Amino acid sequence: MWKTLIRTPLSTFTRKTLTQSIYLQLLEQTIPQLQNQPLYTFNTNQRPRVSKNPQFHSIRSSELTGNSYGFCSSVPVNGTSCCWNCNAQKPLLICQSCGSVQPVDHSVDYFMIFGLERKFDIEDGSLEGMYKSWQKKLHPDLVHTKSKEEREYAADQSARVIDAYSTLRKPLSRAIYLMRLEGVEVDEEQTVSEPELLGEIMEIREAVEEATDSQALKKIQSQMEEKLKHWSNCFANAFGSKSFDEAIKSIQRMTYYHRVYEEIVRKL
Known part of the structure; x- marks a missing residue:
């Protein structure tokens, strides 16, 4: 034997x-x-x-x-x-195998939602295309026959897609989000103690207040766009090389110019 x-x-x-x-x-x-919840049960005749x-x-x-x-x-x-x-x-x-809408999984970041590489420079066209595609798939008219639970999943996912799109389409919010993914929180309200920068911002704000027509405002707006573009490029370079202190410096400047830009938009 x-x-x-x-x-x-x-x-x-x-x-x-x-x-x-x-x-x-x-x-x-x-x-x-x-949480001490059983992951499985066992039946003698079943898997x-x-x-x-x-x-x-x-x-x-x-x-x-x-x-x-x-x-x-x-x-x-x-x-x-x-x-x-x-x-x-x-x-x-959404599951590609059975088509079921999934509950929100926060381990899936905003870049993954749109199938994008986690970097600062992205193509706005591809972002918008994927955004529209997800919203069509998650539209209430397409999930109305599903269970109440799955309809709630679709509503949650749709809201997250909107938030992801709003975050990634703007350079400033995209930069802050990228830093957060790296574990670096950026305080947008932190004041920069640089007299030269603060003096420049004060002069720009005065020019916005004193502008008498839309043409003058648009001229300042164009200047802000150039400033934002410059510091966006600086952030991209700093983030790419993992120079997070320089990246934060770029974000702080982007924040100042972005606020002025928004003031102009409200006045136009």
């Missing part, structure tokens, strides 16, 4: 002797539970049933037993959470 057992391949021996309790122990050791928690990311149980059943563990990784309906990986806003 022992000779027969020794000749038996180890993989066969493992499959035959791995009991359900050991299998569950392996799962518990490998996949941490979230493990998986929780449909949308925040879980997919891991193959074949890593443990050689089976092909896929399930989700407790923490999403780089926006690779699973579809709550079919368990497919990388669903983003």
